[in-house]
Amino acid sequence: MFLAVVAMGMFATSCSSDDDNSSNPTNSELILNLSGLEALGNDFVYEGWIIVDGAPVSTGTFSSVAFPQTFSVDTEQLNSATTFVLSIEPAVDPDPAPAATKILAGDFSGNSASVDSNGIVANFSASTGTYILATPTDTDDTNEESGVWFLDNSSGSPVTGLDLPTLTDGWVYEGWAVINGTPISTGTFTDPSAADANAATSMFKGDANNGPNYPGEDYLQNAPAGMIFPTDLRGQTIAISVEPSPDNSTMPFTLKPLAHMVPTDAMTHTALSLGTGPVTVITGSVTRN
Structure with a gap:
């Protein structure tokens, strides 16, 4: 019915005089100037x-993440808009409604809107994290520096190691070990107090068990090409990213609220602190002309 109404409106407009059309343009410009976005590949x-x-x-x-970019939008709708939202959508999308994965939002003030990811994804300004090096999924105590687990055992008993905000729909957390420059996932999760999604199915873990009930990974077997497992995570980088779900990339997404380079002299089974990551918020501005 909405399409029919629009079509009728367009037909009525086409019947008006040429003078009316020239003096009352139907479209205006919307200019996006965003920073921190990354290319999504061919599928999104x-x-x-x-x-x-x-x-x-x-x-x-x-698809391009070079800005500014300009879009032609119905003038009446643009002038009436209260908010701008940016979402991630399938490249072939039969659903005309926005997907759950929304990455930026902001309200218009006059003809501009400051947009960011804080309210629409989560605010990571107070995020903290603790992890240990250990390989609990095997029975071998000689390779403990080859696993990372996001828990805090400083009190003598393991507790949740990540203090992260609850994500909005369409997003998940993912842990990473960046080994000699190559990010290798520890698995995705939404609850830092529970095991991650691949706890029972990881191809890297040992064969003895699934490890503690927290996010983490043992890099013990089936190493990717060019790597050798077990490995030594000391001197490498551990990070937490925020990923769109579904996710068509095996690499970390732009948002990385927590990260830490493991000290070369780090002790295994000892709590280590994550620091602020390289990208905690994506920002930009939107202008209507």
Whole structure:
């Protein structure tokens, strides 16, 4: 019915005089100037939305992350918009509604809106983390520096090691060990107080058990090409990223709220602290002309 109404409106407009059309343009420019986004590959695109009378209206999709970018949007809708939202959508998308994976949002003030990921994904400004080096999924005590587990055992008993905000729909956390420059996942999770999604199915872990009930990984077998497991994570980087779900990339996404280079003299089974990661928020501005 909505499409029919739009079609009728377009037909009525086409019947008006040429003078009316020239003096009352139907479209205006929406200019995006965003920083921190990364290319999504062939399977997904970014899509902008304006909120008009409480409903989302698409402003168009894009794949390039070079800015500024300009989009032509219905003038009346653009002038009435209260909010801008950016989502991640399938490149071939039969659903006209926005996906759950929304990455930026902000309200218009006059003709501009400051947008960021804090409210629409999560605010990571207070995030902290603790981890240990250990390989609990095997019975061999000679390779304990080849595993990382996001828990805190400083009190003598393991407790949750990650203090992270609850993510909005469409996002998950993922742990990483960056080994000689190559990120290798520890698994995805939404609850830092529970095992990650691949706890029972990881191809890297040992054969004795699945490890403690916290996110983490043992790198003990089936190493990727060019690597040797077991390995030594000392001197390597441990990180937590925030990933879109579904995710078509095996690499970490832009948002990385926590990270730490493991000291070369780090002791195994000893609590180590994660620091602030390289990207905790994505920002930008949106202007309507």
